[in-house]
Amino acid sequence: MNDLTTRHCESCEGGSALSTERARELLAQVPGWSVEAGGTAIRRAFEFKNYYETVAFVNAIAWISHREDHHPDLEVGYKTCRVRYSTHAVGGLSENDFICAAKVSALL
Numbered sequence: 001m002n003d004l005t006t007r008h009c010e011s012c013e014g015g016s017a018l019s020t021e022r023a024r025e026l027l028a029q030v031p032g033w034s035v036e037a038g039g040t041a042i043r044r045a046f047e048f049k050n051y052y053e054t055v056a057f058v059n060a061i062a063w064i065s066h067r068e069d070h071h072p073d074l075e076v077g078y079k080t081c082r083v084r085y086s087t088h089a090v091g092g093l094s095e096n097d098f099i100c101a102a103k104v105s106a107l108l
Helices: 020-027 051-068 095-105
Strands: 042-047 073-076 080-085
Touching (some): 051 095, 080 095
Antiparallel strands (some): 042 080, 073 080
């Protein structure tokens, strides 16, 4: 996919949120994702054929989240999963959000 999928999340404690310019650069590497109004989170909706595929996808996200120690907000429906990443420790976006977004996208 891209180099973000080969990277791993790093601690953000004491760090600062990404600049708008850097967030735009990273967003270009995760097609289908968008920045929320205010620039503090990225999100994407994924559609599936049925509930089983949706839950399998959610479980794969849980595995990625555990390995990276970076956790999204998930909204799960019968055929839809909405994924939202933001880094609370920096009050906005960090590179970790884009690393995990790339890994989630690579699941498909």
